[in-house]
Amino acid sequence: AQTVTQSQPEMSVQEAETVTLSCTYDTSESNYYLFWYKQPPSRQMILVIRQEAYKQQNATENRFSVNFQKAAKSFSLKISDSQLGDTAMYFCAFVTGTASKLTFGTGTRLQVTL
Amino acid sequence: DAGITQSPRHKVTETGTPVTLRCHQTENHRYMYWYRQDPGHGLRLIHYSYGVKDTDKGEVSDGYSVSRSKTEDFLLTLESATSSQTSVYFCAISDDRLPQGGEQFFGPGTRLTVL
Numbered sequence: 001a002q003t004v005t006q007s008q009p010e011m012s013v014q015e016a017e018t019v020t021l022s023c024t025y026d027t028s029e030s031n032y033y034l035f036w037y038k039q040p041p042s043r044q045m046i047l048v049i050r051q052e053a054y055k056q057q058n059a060t061e062n063r064f065s066v067n068f069q070k071a072a073k074s075f076s077l078k079i080s081d082s083q084l085g086d087t088a089m090y091f092c093a094f095v096t097g098t099a100s101k102l103t104f105g106t107g108t109r110l111q112v113t114l
Numbered sequence: 115d116a117g118i119t120q121s122p123r124h125k126v127t128e129t130g131t132p133v134t135l136r137c138h139q140t141e142n143h144r145y146m147y148w149y150r151q152d153p154g155h156g157l158r159l160i161h162y163s164y165g166v167k168d169t170d171k172g173e174v175s176d177g178y179s180v181s182r183s184k185t186e187d188f189l190l191t192l193e194s195a196t197s198s199q200t201s202v203y204f205c206a207i208s209d210d211r212l213p214q215g216g217e218q219f220f221g222p223g224t225r226l227t228v229l
Binding site: 004032033035037043044045047050091093095100101102104105106107 | 147149154155156157158159162172202204206216217218219220222223
């Protein structure tokens with residue numbers, strides 16, 4: 001079975017600081033894609049960053065970056081210079097293949113404070 | 115933003131009544147999905163479609179059926195709603211012809227309450 005584990009149900013960070021959200025996954029597939037989705041109070045699911053498993057280079061999108069450790073099946077999200085607008089629920093997810101079912105973690109609720 | 119709409123956005127219904135949720139896309143994406151979101155569970159796949167009239171079950175399909183008669187529409191039906199189906203339902207789309215493989219685009223969600 002394919003699983004995603006987010007061990008931090010809630011986290012808090014001060015504005016302008018850096019925070020890292022953890023994610024581990026389990027799959028027997030060798031080719032897959034990993035994602036971090038953000039869900040603000042509006043409930044809209046927003047893609048933050050994606051990583052192809054065959055790429056060794058960690059993905060980066062502005063203030064968001066990942067630490068992808070394939071052997072350890074770990075995919076953490078680092079948010080630098082945290083902003084109040086980063087307050088949201090963050091979900092780690094992966095999919096095996098280009099058109100398949102996403103498997104989600106249970107989410108980490110991030111609160112950015114002044 | 116990907117052109118995905120869901121209707122209704124909110125619905126309150128009574129146990130035992132049938133309910134149909136609609137997902138409509140304007141992106142001509144091949145794949146469509148229905149997820150439900152519950153506290154402590156993240157999003158879980160109910161059903162998905164890989165083409166017109168081609169559908170398959172997800173991990174929480176009991177009590178739900180789907181239909182896709184056109185590329186742009188994917189319907190989720192609760193034949194006889196139960197309180198355990200109170201949830202937020204998300205539709206998503208994807209297409210393996212896109213360069214950003216594997217990415218799914220989500221609709222705004224439907225909050226369903228079954229009394």
